[in-house]
Amino acid sequence: MSSVLYDVPGPKARRVSLIGSIVGSLLILGLLAWIIMTLAQQGIFEGRRWQIFTRADVWTLLANGLGATLSAAALAAVIAFPLGLLLCLLRISDAAIIRIPTRVVLEFFRGMPVVLMMLFVLLGFGTSPFIAVVTGLVLYNAAVFAEIIRAGVQSLPRGQREAGLAIGLTSFKSRMLIELPQAIRRMMPSLVAQMVVLLKDTSLGYIVAYGELLRAVQVMADFLGTQFLFPIFFVAAAIYIAINILVSRLAVWIERRGSKKAAGGVAKAEPEKAEAPVP
Amino acid sequence: MKAFTRRKSFFVAATAALALSLSACGGGGTGTTDDPTVAEKPTFAAGTTMEKLSSAGTIKIGTKFDQPLFGQVGLDGKPVGFDVEIGKLIAAELGIAADKIEWSETVSANREPFIEQGKVDLVIATYTINDKRKQVVDFAGPYYEAGQALMVNKDNDTIKTPEDVKGKKVCSVTGSTPAATIVDKYGAELVPAATYSACLEPLRNKQVEAITTDNVILAGFVDKEPDAFKLASDETFTKEPYGIGLKKGDTEFRNWINDQLEKFEENGSYEKAWEATAGSVIKTAPDLPEIDRY
Amino acid sequence: MDVILENLPLYWNGFLRTLFLSAVSGVIALVLGTLLAAARVSPVAALRGFSTVYVEVLRNTPLTIAFFFAAIVLPRLGVKFEQFEVAAIIALSTYTAAFIAEAVRSGVNSVPVGQAEAARSIGMKFGQVLNLIILPQALRTVVPPLINILIALVKNSSVAGAFFVLELFGYGRQLANANGDAVIAVLLGTAFFYLLLTVPLGILASTVERKVAIAR
Numbered sequence: 001m002s003s004v005l006y007d008v009p010g011p012k013a014r015r016v017s018l019i020g021s022i023v024g025s026l027l028i029l030g031l032l033a034w035i036i037m038t039l040a041q042q043g044i045f046e047g048r049r050w051q052i053f054t055r056a057d058v059w060t061l062l063a064n065g066l067g068a069t070l071s072a073a074a075l076a077a078v079i080a081f082p083l084g085l086l087l088c089l090l091r092i093s094d095a096a097i098i099r100i101p102t103r104v105v106l107e108f109f110r111g112m113p114v115v116l117m118m119l120f121v122l123l124g125f126g127t128s129p130f131i132a133v134v135t136g137l138v139l140y141n142a143a144v145f146a147e148i149i150r151a152g153v154q155s156l157p158r159g160q161r162e163a164g165l166a167i168g169l170t171s172f173k174s175r176m177l178i179e180l181p182q183a184i185r186r187m188m189p190s191l192v193a194q195m196v197v198l199l200k201d202t203s204l205g206y207i208v209a210y211g212e213l214l215r216a217v218q219v220m221a222d223f224l225g226t227q228f229l230f231p232i233f234f235v236a237a238a239i240y241i242a243i244n245i246l247v248s249r250l251a252v253w254i255e256r257r258g259s260k261k262a263a264g265g266v267a268k269a270e271p272e273k274a275e276a277p278v279p
Numbered sequence: 280m281k282a283f284t285r286r287k288s289f290f291v292a293a294t295a296a297l298a299l300s301l302s303a304c305g306g307g308g309t310g311t312t313d314d315p316t317v318a319e320k321p322t323f324a325a326g327t328t329m330e331k332l333s334s335a336g337t338i339k340i341g342t343k344f345d346q347p348l349f350g351q352v353g354l355d356g357k358p359v360g361f362d363v364e365i366g367k368l369i370a371a372e373l374g375i376a377a378d379k380i381e382w383s384e385t386v387s388a389n390r391e392p393f394i395e396q397g398k399v400d401l402v403i404a405t406y407t408i409n410d411k412r413k414q415v416v417d418f419a420g421p422y423y424e425a426g427q428a429l430m431v432n433k434d435n436d437t438i439k440t441p442e443d444v445k446g447k448k449v450c451s452v453t454g455s456t457p458a459a460t461i462v463d464k465y466g467a468e469l470v471p472a473a474t475y476s477a478c479l480e481p482l483r484n485k486q487v488e489a490i491t492t493d494n495v496i497l498a499g500f501v502d503k504e505p506d507a508f509k510l511a512s513d514e515t516f517t518k519e520p521y522g523i524g525l526k527k528g529d530t531e532f533r534n535w536i537n538d539q540l541e542k543f544e545e546n547g548s549y550e551k552a553w554e555a556t557a558g559s560v561i562k563t564a565p566d567l568p569e570i571d572r573y
Numbered sequence: 574m575d576v577i578l579e580n581l582p583l584y585w586n587g588f589l590r591t592l593f594l595s596a597v598s599g600v601i602a603l604v605l606g607t608l609l610a611a612a613r614v615s616p617v618a619a620l621r622g623f624s625t626v627y628v629e630v631l632r633n634t635p636l637t638i639a640f641f642f643a644a645i646v647l648p649r650l651g652v653k654f655e656q657f658e659v660a661a662i663i664a665l666s667t668y669t670a671a672f673i674a675e676a677v678r679s680g681v682n683s684v685p686v687g688q689a690e691a692a693r694s695i696g697m698k699f700g701q702v703l704n705l706i707i708l709p710q711a712l713r714t715v716v717p718p719l720i721n722i723l724i725a726l727v728k729n730s731s732v733a734g735a736f737f738v739l740e741l742f743g744y745g746r747q748l749a750n751a752n753g754d755a756v757i758a759v760l761l762g763t764a765f766f767y768l769l770l771t772v773p774l775g776i777l778a779s780t781v782e783r784k785v786a787i788a789r
Contacts, residue, residue, distance in 0.1 A: 004689045005707070006616045006699040013616070021619030028623065038650050057354040064356070110721075111771030112764055113728040113742060120760050123389055126396035147721070193675075196633060203635040206473065206735070209344065209384040211356075214637055219352050222345055222476045225503055229480070230646075237638045244633035391753035415754045453734055454746035470657060471743050473735035481737060484648040486657070 044230045052228055053235065058220065065216025066239065072130060072212065073199040076137035080198070081191075083138065084145025085180070091150055094171060109143040115207045122208045129210040133202060141198045148190045152183030192251030196244045203240075213239065314377040315367055315548060321374045328532040332400060333373045340366045341385035341399035341524075345474045347499035348557040349405050358382050362403040364552035365422055365523070365543075369401070372539050391415050394524050401536075402524035405493065407456055408571065417529060418522030419536035422549075424568045425493035426515025427457045430500060432482060433509050438489055441465045441516045448487040450478035457492045460517055467491075476500075483507060493519055495557055502560040520568060537570045576755040577762035580748055587744035588766045594658065594730045594740060595770070598665035599723050605666060606673025607708075613678050616699060624674065631671035636732050640664040644736045657737035665730060672722050680715030681707055720778035724771045731767075741766055 009017060039045065052058050090102040109117075118136035121127055127135070156179055164174030184191070203214040211219075217236040221229045323330035332338050342350035342362050350362040367377045385393055385404045393399045394416045405425070408418045429449070431438050438444060444467040451458035453471035461467045470487050472478045478490040479500065490497065494515050501508050525532055543549040544567040553564040577584070612624035631639070643664035644657060654660060684707050692706040734743035745763030749756045 004686050005614055005693075005702050007693065009616055017617045017619075020617055024617075024619040024623065035650060039646075042649060044649075055354075061354050061356070107772050107775045108768065111724060111728070111768045111775060113731040113767055115731050115742065116745070116760060116764055116767065120757070120764070123392045123756050123760070126392065126398055129384075193632070200633075200635040203637045204732070206637070207386070208389075209386045214635065218474070219344065220354065222347070222474065223351060223353055226476065226479050233638070233641055237634060237642075240635055240638065241630060241633045245629065248629075248633070389756075392756055411751070412753050450737070453739075453743045454748075454750040456750070459747065459751065469739060470737045471734065471739050472737055477735075480645045480648070481657075484653065486648060486653065486655075 039230070049227055049231050052224060052231065061216050061220055062213070062235075062239070065211060065213035066243075068130075068210065068216075069199070069202045069212040069214075070243075072133045072137070072202045072205065072210070076134045076141065076202075077195055077198055079134070080138045080141040081145055083142035085149060087142055087146035088149040088153070089172075089175060089180075091146055092153060092175075106143045106146055109139045110147070112140070114140050114201055115204045118204065118208050129205065129208045132208045133205040133210045133212075136204075137198055137201055140201075141194065144194055145191065148187050148194060149180070149183055152187035153179050155186065156182055188251070188255050192248065192255075195251070196247055199244060199247065200240065315371040317371045317376050318374045321372065324531075327535075328400070328526075328529055329373060329535055332375065336375060337379045337381060338370050338373065338375050338401070339381045339383065339399045340370075341383050341390065341393050341402040341404055342366065343404045344384040345476070346405050346496060347476075348495055348560060350403075352384070358384075359556070361423070361552060361556040362405065362521075364556055366401065366403045368543055368548055368552060369523075369536060369539055372542075390524060394526055397526070400525070404524075405496075405519075405521055406524050407519045408522035409456075412524075415527060416524045417527050417533050418524055418571070419533045420522040420540060421520035421568045421571060422523065422540050423521045423565060425495050425519040425521060427460060427491060427517040427519065428494035428497055428515050429489045429491050429511035430482070430497040430508055431489045431511050432485065433507055435488070435509075435511075438511045440512060441467075441491075443511075444489055444491075447489070450481055450487040450490045451475075451492055455492065456519070457517075461491045479508075495561065498560045499557075520571070522571075534572070537572060540567060540570060543567075574758060576748065576752050576758050577765075580759075580762075583744050583748065584741070584762055584766055587739070587741035587763075588769070590739060591727065591730050591741040591767075592770065594661055594665065594733060594738070595723070595727045598662045598669060598730070599726055601662065601666035602669035602673055602726070603719070605670035607677055609670060609674035610677035610681065611703060613674065614681060614703070628671045628674050631668055632675070634668070636664070636668055636729055637735070639668045640732055640736045643667075661730070661733040661736060661738045664736075665726060665733070669722060669726050669729070672725075673719065676715055676718045676722060677708075677711065680711035680718075683714045684710045717778045717782040720774055720781070724774045724778075727770050727774070728767065 036045075043049070087102060087106060090098050091106060093099045093102070114136050117139055118132045121135045122129065122132035153175075160178055160182065161174055164178040165171070169177065202210075202212050205212045206215050206218070209215070213236060217232050221232050224232075321329075321333055323333055342358055342360075344350060344352040344358055346360065346362075349360040350358050351360050352358045363382075366380060366382075370377065370380050383393075383399060385399070385402055390402050390404060390406060391412065394402055402416075406412075406418075408421055412418070427441075429438060429441060429444065438447075441461065442465065444461065444465060447467055448470050449461050449467040450470045450472055451461065452475055453473065458469055458471065462469045470478075470481065472481075475490065475492055475496055478487070481487045482490055489511065490500075494510070497510055501510060523536055525536070540549070543552075549567055550564040558564060609624045609627060612620040613628070615621060640661070644660040647660065647663070648654075681703075688706055688710065689702055692702045697705070730740055731742035733740055734746065741763060745759060748759045748762075752759055
């Protein structure tokens with residue numbers, strides 16, 4: 001796609017671009033070096049600060065936190081996706097009496113901070129922190145999933161539904177058999193990106209004292225002393241980024257496998273519909 | 280799509296297995312105090328909360344997990360501190376061993392709801408007794424009287440009293456009582472944080488002038504980094520009687536706990552609990568404040 | 574209910590703070606995000622690389638960690654600010670910009686190839702193609718998702734409450750602590766003020782979406 005936007009660069013443009021790239025890279029490297037130097041001057045990279053990572057209990061706590069993060073995220077995703085699908089079906093229903101209340105519900109859950117929902121579930125219903133975290137994540141993400149899938153359905157050519165109805169499928173069957181499978185495949189990048197958002201949002205569980213990764217990190221920094229704050233947070237950030245990139249990559253791989261089968265379908269010829277995940 | 284579903288269920292199963300195997304780890308001891316001697320088959324009148332807890336053999340206690348010296352969770356996931364020791368002592372009197380106590384973390388906003396919903400039997404969590412709270416829960420104790428203080432950088436000589444922070448930036452925990460006091464009574468500009476330890480970096484970087492909360496917590500920070508921080512003054516400017524929260528209307532249980540607290544002071548276990556925890560910073564054990572038997 | 578009415582001024586204060594944080598961060602994120610998206614499709618490899626890495630890293634970092642870097646690591650680097658709102662705005666806008674860049678990029682991709690080809694065939698350069706032909710058309714498809722991102726931004730600003738900035742959620746927690754007997758009412762009040770910001774934005778998004786659909 002990007003090549004459509006500009007001519008293939010000639011020798012002069014390539015040279016300018018190369019020089020620009022080198023200068024830019026040097027600037028960024030310089031900035032990074034300065035950051036590291038400044039932090040090093042304050043003793044953040046001293047060995048003693050990093051020695052805590054030789055302790056087994058530190059890793060046990062990190063692993064427990066990671067386990068809590070992943071299990072809450074996995075359960076929430078498994079519930080939120082079908083729920084989102086259902087909400088989407090209701091949202092695009094032909095009957096206004098179903099469509100409009102669903103829309104109100106979706107707007108409500110989309111518009112509430114996840115932290116607030118978690119706290120509300122914990123206090124209002126007296127659940128465990130785990131249930132509060134999962135419920136908060138499910139309510140919000142189901143609403144977002146529903147919106148993404150709806151955008152996918154609406155981006156399909158009208159002919160898809162018309163053809164389905166013409167061969168005698170009911171409206172519901174046309175949705176289930178013809179429109180949703182295509183919409184989901186088309187929206188897969190957005191859906192996966194939203195899953196990553198969901199995974200990250202488990203970190204909001206601090207509000208209900210759920211012992212996920214970031215909470216574990218905080219507990220550790222509090223317990224061991226502030227001189228270990230920086231090492232611990234750097235490691236936590238690295239773990240999060242690694243896992244999320246892994247999930248994204250996994251999704252890209254799955255998508256590639258899926259799209260091979262669909263090659264040549266209508267979906268490919270249509271321009272991609274803009275629908276982004278919501279942080 | 281089919282392939283996707285299959286992969287996902289594999290992923291879920293793997294995660295679940297991972298979580299399961301992880302939760303099996305953990306444990307291991309800390310080194311706080313020897314657990315108190317557990318009372319042998321104590322007897323209580325039928326129908327009382329003491330009898331129910333005692334025969335169930337377990338008790339649910341809510342405490343803070345991020346309050347140094349009072350209730351702070353260690354790397355093994357078990358809380359340690361003065362509040363925790365008091366909890367262990369009470370449990371022991373009910374014939375419940377320390378490892379049979381179910382600790383749960385109470386955060387700022389959930390202490391009253393947790394007691395009302397029966398999710399915990401007791402809350403021992405640097406929980407200041409006040410009239411508003413007394414409308415929804417009952418308090419045994421107080422078992423300790425703290426007071427609000429200010430902590431500043433070592434080289435700061437301008438702040439001595441709370442009057443000195445008028446219009447200046449002071450860090451405290453979002454929604455906490457000390458935060459409300461320093462703003463409403465002394466006109467400071469509040470810089471809210473998630474935990475008190477989170478306030479340390481801004482103070483070090485001189486982005487705030489002081490940190491305020493109960494003196495014992497601040498003393499813990501000063502103890503860890505005496506070269507960086509100090510208390511603005513040894514005097515406190517509020518009285519924060521810490522009570523043990525329990526279900527409203529359970530007068531028998533409240534009176535019984537009050538009796539136990541007095542007993543702990545007499546037999547020296549109160550002092551021992553102090554020395555093992557907060558005593559590392561404030562050497563002299565406090566006297567038990569006068570019990571508020573209302 | 575009395576709790577909410579009694580503390581209306583406090584709620585209002587928090588509401589304004591949240592509005593301020595969201596508005597300023599939103600504007601910065603829109604500008605930064607569009608620049609990143611432009612860099613992502615530009616002919617210069619270094620710009621493409623930088624933009625890709627930026628988006629990948631920021632999108633995969635929890636907001637809480639972004640806040641940690643802005644509020645705690647930056648001061649250590651000598652970037653000191655008088656007001657912590659600055660840190661919150663840095664964290665929120667750099668984080669949100671990554672999502673905006675992705676949305677704008679997929680908007681650019683939604684413009685039919687022929688548009689760019691036609692523009693180039695009449696001799697336009699990259700900057701002209703992007704500014705005059707692609708972005709104005711992309712904007713249409715991109716506005717609804719952008720508004721959704723802004724809705725999320727409003728809600729994400731609640732994380733600032735844990736990082737030295739008083740905003741709506743912070744006031745909510747303060748009230749919840751002071752009114753242990755009416756925690757649920759306090760939280761409902763907080764929710765109401767968030768919805769006051771997010772629901773109109775959501776309705777705006779679907780209106781724009783409908784308009785765009787008709788225009789096609």
